[in-house]
Amino acid sequence: MGIFKIEGGIRLKGEITPQGAKNEALQILCAVLLTPEKVTINNIPDIIDINKLITLLGNLGVKIQKNASDSYTFQADDVNVQYLETEAFKQEGGSLRGSIMIVGPLLARFGRGYIPKPGGDKIGRRRLDTHFEGFINLGAKFRYNREDHFYGVEAPKGLTGTDMLLDEASVTGTANIVMAAVLAKGKTTVYNAACEPYLQQLCKMLNSMGANITGVGSNLLTIEGVKSLGGCEHRILPDMIEIGSWIGLAAMTRSEITIKDVSWDNLGVIPNTFRKLGITLERRGDDIYIPAHEEGYEVKTDIDGSILTIADAPWPGFTPDLLSIVLVVATQARGDVLIHQKMFESRLFFVDKLIDMGAKIMLCDPHRAVVMGHDFKSQLKATTMSSPDIRAGISLLIAALSAKGTSTIQNIEQIDRGYERIDERLRAIGANIIRA
Known part of the structure; x- marks a missing residue:
């Protein structure tokens, strides 16, 4: 030590x-799972939490190319969803708070997402209810294994847009729900959404990939679902x-x-x-x-x-x-x-x-x-x-x-x-x- x-x-x-902003990078990196095309991200901070998430993406099968010390290109065209059920993932995902945000993209694109109870700072209780209530509202089925603190959501027939009022303006919760809703069928409205600049950056990046999100910067987001997203290049604040x-x-x-x-x-x-x-x-x-x-x-x-x-x-x-x-x-x-x-x-x-x-x-x-x-x-x-x-x-x-x-x-x-x-x-x- x-x-x-x-x-x-x-x-x-x-x-x-x-x-580069750590809290933006955690969201942006998870969003690369939404497309099989190449996504280049610049101004990525070289810190432990971000490097752990990049390693986790690599273990999921995402192809990773390092362009410079703060620039990477990701391509999630061969994701191994089965990795989510391994003991290695339970150890890896449980050590990083930001790993919760892989669930929304995986659920949207592959119909299922799992995560162990995330770790991170010891600063008090940090709820996950907003994330999972949002997924349930979009039509996912939720399950929780209390024995090993393992969460799961599944929607094999896809997600469906809906209107929802969040119980708190959670930044990571809003990000996760937005990433799930961009590929859902129909329109989703998210009221009491977080509107931090980093969440705005995520929405702008998703729109550049072909998503249809309006209300960015406000606490009412409207998301028209699309069938697929493409690649893009993005710079972190x-x-x-x-x-x-x-x-x-x-x-x-x-x-x-x-x-x-x-x-x-x-x-x-x-x-x-x-x-x-x-x-x-x-x-x-x-x-x-x-x-x-x-x-x-x-x-x-x-x-x-x-x-x-x-x-x-x-x-x-x-x-x-x-x-x-x-x-x-x-x-x-x-x-x-x-x-x-x-x-x-x-x-x-x-x-x-x-x-x-x-x-x-x-x-x-x-x-x-x-x-x-x-x-x-x-x-x-x-x-x-x-x-x-x-x-x-x-x-x-x-x-x-x-x-x-x-x-x-x-x-x-x-x-x-x-x-x-x-x-x-x-x-x-x-x-x-x-x-x-």
């Missing part, structure tokens, strides 16, 4: 380019979670950093949420420039003077994946912030590690924490800690880069699941970080 050793308190400077991570890093280390090619139009409320914490960011073309915050940053209160509350919400609200970053950044702000993590009940439990470093945080319950900022008058102290999940891991890394002394972070495989060559990229802008 690898570790990072980080010498904190060093000012960083330079340019950093965000990787930059990762908004990584962009938010670099904004937080710049503020916490009082560094001057430019984040390149961020696709501003797809960042939503992210820039303004960091501005509420007092962080200065400038738009320069399609880049974000963050100056060194020599005087720190002051939290804005609500109009009536109430304490600032930052909470997650479905898009276009603030993404839950960045709440851990905001919480860390708030530890050195001038003022207090209430962080309200609504979606996952275990995601704030990493704050005990920040408290050990000297942060002033009151954990109210599993979903809420009040952060009382130090205004850089008391620097965080170096310590040894373990990364519990991807987003907590990067938050602890940011804390360590700002802390006084040498910190050790264990279980860094969690960070590697979501961030590409992060130690190399941080060293390029002056960080003292060693992978051991």
